[in-house]
Amino acid sequence: MPCPGRASGVSAINTVQGLMSVDCEGVPYPAIGQEKLTTYGGVSGNAVRPIALKAVSAIARALPGFAIMGIGGIDSADTALQFLECGATVLQIGSAVQNQDFTLIEDYEVGLKTLLYLKSIDSLRGWSGQSPPTPTHQKGKPLATIRDENGKVLPHFGKFKKKREELLLAAKLQDPLSGQEPERQGPDHWNLPERPVPSVRAVVGSALPRIGDYKGLDKEQQVVAVINDDMCINCGKCYMTCNDSGYQAIQLDPETHIPHVTDDCTGCNLCVSVCPIIDCISMVRKQIPHIIKRGVLASQHVAVQ
Numbered sequence: 001m002p003c004p005g006r007a008s009g010v011s012a013i014n015t016v017q018g019l020m021s022v023d024c025e026g027v028p029y030p031a032i033g034q035e036k037l038t039t040y041g042g043v044s045g046n047a048v049r050p051i052a053l054k055a056v057s058a059i060a061r062a063l064p065g066f067a068i069m070g071i072g073g074i075d076s077a078d079t080a081l082q083f084l085e086c087g088a089t090v091l092q093i094g095s096a097v098q099n100q101d102f103t104l105i106e107d108y109e110v111g112l113k114t115l116l117y118l119k120s121i122d123s124l125r126g127w128s129g130q131s132p133p134t135p136t137h138q139k140g141k142p143l144a145t146i147r148d149e150n151g152k153v154l155p156h157f158g159k160f161k162k163k164r165e166e167l168l169l170a171a172k173l174q175d176p177l178s179g180q181e182p183e184r185q186g187p188d189h190w191n192l193p194e195r196p197v198p199s200v201r202a203v204v205g206s207a208l209p210r211i212g213d214y215k216g217l218d219k220e221q222q223v224v225a226v227i228n229d230d231m232c233i234n235c236g237k238c239y240m241t242c243n244d245s246g247y248q249a250i251q252l253d254p255e256t257h258i259p260h261v262t263d264d265c266t267g268c269n270l271c272v273s274v275c276p277i278i279d280c281i282s283m284v285r286k287q288i289p290h291i292i293k294r295g296v297l298a299s300q301h302v303a304v305q
Contacts, residue, residue, distance in 0.1 A: 009067030011092070012055040015042025045095035049073025053086050057211050060087020064205075075099075077111025078129050084200060085207040116203070120193035134279035136230050144168070145230050153229040155256050222286040224265040225249075225272065229258050231280040238271035238281065246270050247293065264293050 017040045021029045028038040052072025059068055070088025074080050075096040083091055096104060111130075118124050126133045137143060138156050146154045146164050154160045154167075227238065227250075239259050242250040249264035250271065261271075272281045 009069065009089075010059060011069040011071055012059055012088075013048065013052045013072050015044045016048050016051060017041070018043035044072065045099075046073045046075060049079065053082060056083060056088050057086040057208060060205055061208055061211065074108075077108045077115055080108055080112055081115050081129075081203065082207075084204050086211070087205040087208055089204055112200070116200070117193065117197050119203075120195050120197045121191045122194050124191060136228065138230065139233065143230055144171075152253070152256060153258065155229075155232070155234055155258055157234055160256060222290040223267040223283040224286045225261045225267070225269075225281050226284050227259055227261060227271075228280050228282070231277050232258060233277060233280075234258065235276060237274045237276065241270050241274045263288060266290075266292050 019028065019038070019040055020043075023029070027036050030038055032038060049072055052070065055072075056068055056070050059066065067090070068088045069090050069092050070083030070086070071092040071094070073095070074083060074091055074093045080091055080093075093105065093108070115129055118127065118130065124132075135142060136145075143156075146167050148154055148163070154164045156164065225238075234257055236252075236259075239250045239252055242248060246268055247264050247266050249262050249266070250259050251262055252259055267283060267286065269283060272283065275281045
């Protein structure tokens with residue numbers, strides 16, 4: 001029981017005050033009355049989820065065992081599980097219901113049960129929720145790595161695409177069965193629990209040991225980006241963002257135009273954030289000393305008077 005005069009729980013978070021938009025004539029939305037006036041309103045839904053997760057986890061870390069109602073951007077079973085793992089003991093869903101209807105609550109319940117069930121199967125440890133690991137593919141289609149006579153990976157566009165098709169055709173003519181799909185697994189191979197399925201209470205706060213202050217991070221474990229040549233669609237997003245907002249650590253092959261990460265990479269993760277292909281870019285442990293090249297030598301710094 002809570003002490004007299006003290007709360008027995010907390011809700012986090014409420015909507016965040018915001019101004020939705022202003023058109024090109026300077027009229028805000030929503031415009032009320034003939035004067036077209038407006039005021040600040042509450043922003044909710046997916047936009048506030050990062051703020052909500054931070055608030056829930058911060059409260060749970062400061063007050064272990066305290067009852068927390070997690071609110072803010074819960075629109076799936078996966079996001080519901082995120083709030084539970086950050087320390088919420090009960091969840092509130094508003095915007096998602098307003099966007100659709102109350103029947104989605106049943107979907108979230110079934111989805112949450114599924115996510116908990118998957119945690120009991122060791123063979124699915126590499127999965128992200130209900131999503132299996134991303135296979136190497138090109139625009140959703142499975143593929144094989146094909147290299148030219150110089151050992152370079154052949155891209156999937158222009159003259160290189162035609163060359164790939166010729167080499168693939170030659171390989172299939174030599175081995176007609178190479179492209180067949182594997183046999184489907186029967187009931188004997190279905191994934192069954194290998195340990196007790198965790199309860200909701202068991203996952204509450206499970207992420208908290210990994211959440212802390214910046215000073216608690218190990219700065220010796222630096223990472224760098226690696227681009228999967230086969231999955232790259234040659235959109236140039238990683239090159240552009242690194243060139244204008246990073247450390248110019250991505251170069252394009254002058255012949256194939258495939259991007260490659262140089263030793264100047266600082267592991268900022270910006271390229272991963274903008275890449276449209278999931279898991280095309282991965283972050284791996286850095287193998288060389290972590291020396292950031294900022295483009296200006298120490299001797300070139302000019303003191304401001």
